[in-house]
Amino acid sequence: MVAALDTAVARVPLTPDAALRIRTVSMVDGDDLAAQPDAITDAVLLVGVDGDTIIHWLHALVEPAQVAHRPIVILTKTDPPGIEAAAEKASVAVVVVDGRARWDRVLTTVQGLLDRGVVDDASGALAHAVDVDLVGLVGLIAHGTGGLVSIEDATSARVLAYSPSKGEADDLRVQTILGRAGPPAYLDLLRQWGVFDAIRRGGEVVDVPEHPDHGMRRRLVVGVHSRSGRHLGSIWVQEGVGPLTDDAPDVLRGAAAIAARILTREMQAPSTEGQLVQRLFGAHGGIDASSAGAYLRWSVDEPVAVVAIAAIGGDEAHHDDVIAAVGGSLRLHASAFAAAALTTVLDGRAYILLPATGSAAIIRWTRGLVTRFDGDPILAGAILRAAVVMPLAGLDEVPSGRAEVDRVLSATASDADPARVTTLAESRTAVLLGEILSVLSERDDLADPRLSTLVDYDAAHDGDLVSSVAAYLAAHGNVRDAARSVGIHANTLRYRIDRAQQLSGLRLDDADDRLLTEIGLAVRGRGESRATR
Incomplete structure (x- = not known):
């Protein structure tokens, strides 16, 4: 293990007298030690635990009656005086980890070592x-x-x-x-x-x-x-x-x-469990919820929450790589929040299944999760955002929960300033409008030829009629506000609106014509945005 950690090890104050095999590893903090002083794994990563607490815990391990399972080795960034003597009495090896090392990397390295044998x-x-x-x-x-x-x-x-x-x-x-x-x-x-x-x-x-x-x-x-x-x-x-x-x-x-x-x-x-979790989220043909629950030791009827995480910004061509790169860290943080949490990566997004313990707590944790990676080189200039659905009645609803969070992320992907964590209820307008526009964009027979006339005129005469009509509608017919938004005189805007109505036959004083034109402009804008990306 020390060889695998390599430069992440600062020093090894105490090693066992004989070679001992490590089979399990866990990451615990001071609260975990206070609530459950027994070490339940062979290797224990003591994260953020101060020196006095470590030595007190080692002293407690000396009494066999108080210990259900003694650790073989502890890993800590704290190196207090007396740790070697306390560990020797408890018959526990000690590895002091470099203070610059990331704990998630240390845990991943040790766990990977155990997984590979x-x-x-x-x-x-x-x-x-x-x-x-x-x-x-x-x-x-x-x-x-x-x-x-x-x-x-x-x-x-x-x-x-x-x-x-x-x-x-x-x-x-x-x-x-x-x-x-x-x-x-x-x-x-x-x-x-x-x-x-x-x-x-x-x-x-x-x-x-x-x-x-x-x-x-x-x-x-x-x-x-x-x-x-x-x-x-x-x-x-x-x-x-x-x-x-x-x-x-x-x-x-x-x-x-x-x-x-x-x-x-x-x-x-992926591993057998990894494939099972992916199928639970609806991939590879899906799986019967009761079978998945039995294997994963998860109650089929327990209310659950589904969190989806995607990358936005930066180089879109590398978004899949970014999510794959952070997948392990997301799994660690999810397991720290809820021991039963399940995490997988599918189609460039990460999905987390959590017990629905409380909506406020889950939203707060998710917001902290997606922002903790901000500025990390692993994101290659992107940021993470998440969508949450909860509560779902049980494992049977996980695939539909995934579909719902996917709808939210897809519909809000082009937002100029998107919320980092959102739900379908909070973004229902964007989701429904986005899906309506998506359907319309695939139906050429539903395109309004009057708007096409304006597009063609602008292409031939550089007339800016389409942008002027869009500004006029966005300003709810207020000519001065519309003119200001496009940087022209109000009289110029009035001329363009009149010219647009004459050429196309649209009547912008008619509510139905205005609605249809705004929908047509939105469909056109969606197509241009996709073409740009």
């Missing part, structure tokens, strides 16, 4: 017992190139696997493994050199020279792409104390092809 061989390299995965692949790349290897996701903000650093990592590698962004000035240099553009294009191995001023060593990098051309991630090899091998670029090209197959396989073949 990784063992530490005699050479200190991490190897998989059955088939090569990303962890096994980085070991092969490190052996073939003689460097320090890391595989990152498509956003270049999350490390998926890495080889041991052996004390040779530069600051960029250290910060990346800790879950933090690298030195901004050096990242700017990589952008100026076109490194990230080359990664997204794929194919070529980029040789990045050392930069002594920033303390950065030479590295090679190659993009990982699926056969269809989708950008899946990148492989970085940092030069250590010795030079990279002459054939390191060839090794990287081969590794990129293997990594693409592994990442594609992982995306297409």
Whole structure:
């Protein structure tokens, strides 16, 4: 475990006398310890727990009668005096984690280690017992190139696997493994050199020279792409104390092809539980709620809430990658809010199933969840927004709940200033209007030819009649307000409105004509917005 955490470990004050196998891990805070002092897992991540509380808890573990299950190891960012002695009396190992490390990254690393059944061989390299995965692949790349290897996701903000650093990592590698962004000035240099553009294009191995001023060593990098051309991630090899091998670029090209197959396989073949959760949300043909409830140990009739999370802003082409990148963190935060929470990613959106414990609490938590990632490089310039539906009567209604939150996110995706968290009730006008306009946009026979006449006239004469009519209707017929909004004189607007009515036959003093024209303009605006995107 210590080898897997690599530079995230600050020091290891106390290790057990004999090798002990870790099978379970949990993340707890001070309130959890106060409410339930017994450790229920082999590895316990003590998040935000002060030194006095840790030592008091370790002292309590000395009494066997008070402990249902003793942890094998605790991980903490707090390193108080006396922790080693207290842990030794309790027969618990201690790992002090670097204060800059993100706890979600630490938990993901340890849990991933347990899921893969990784063992530490005699050479200190991490190897998989059955088939090569990303962890096994980085070991092969490190052996073939003689460097320090890391595989990152498509956003270049999350490390998926890495080889041991052996004390040779530069600051960029250290910060990346800790879950933090690298030195901004050096990242700017990589952008100026076109490194990230080359990664997204794929194919070529980029040789990045050392930069002594920033303390950065030479590295090679190659993009990982699926056969269809989708950008899946990148492989970085940092030069250590010795030079990279002459054939390191060839090794990287081969590794990129293997990594693409592994990442594609992982995306297409989630775990049994992952597939079950996806089917519960209506994917892959769905599933009987009672069967899903029995497997997931969730009462079929328990009221539930469904939360959908999507990315907006930034580069829309990378929204799917952004959601995939934050999926693990969303799962951790959801489980911390409600232990029974289930999380999955489908079609570029993340979905969370929660017990419907209280609408106000869920809305408040969801708002905190989507805003906690603001500014994180993992979002690549986007932000997260969410839609919530609750309560649903039970697991049978989860697919319809997903459909409802999808309606909300789709209908409000183009809002200039969208609410970060909303419900169907709060955005019903936008949802219904959006769906009506969507239907109308697919029916050419319902297009008003009178509006088409104005569009054609503007195209031929640069007349701005359509924009003038739109401003006039938006101002409810107030000529001065309408003229001000488009930056022309009121008399010019009056002329344009008269000219528009003469050419088209529309009567803007008629309520039905005004309604139909506004609908037609909205359909046209929707089409132009899609064309722009």
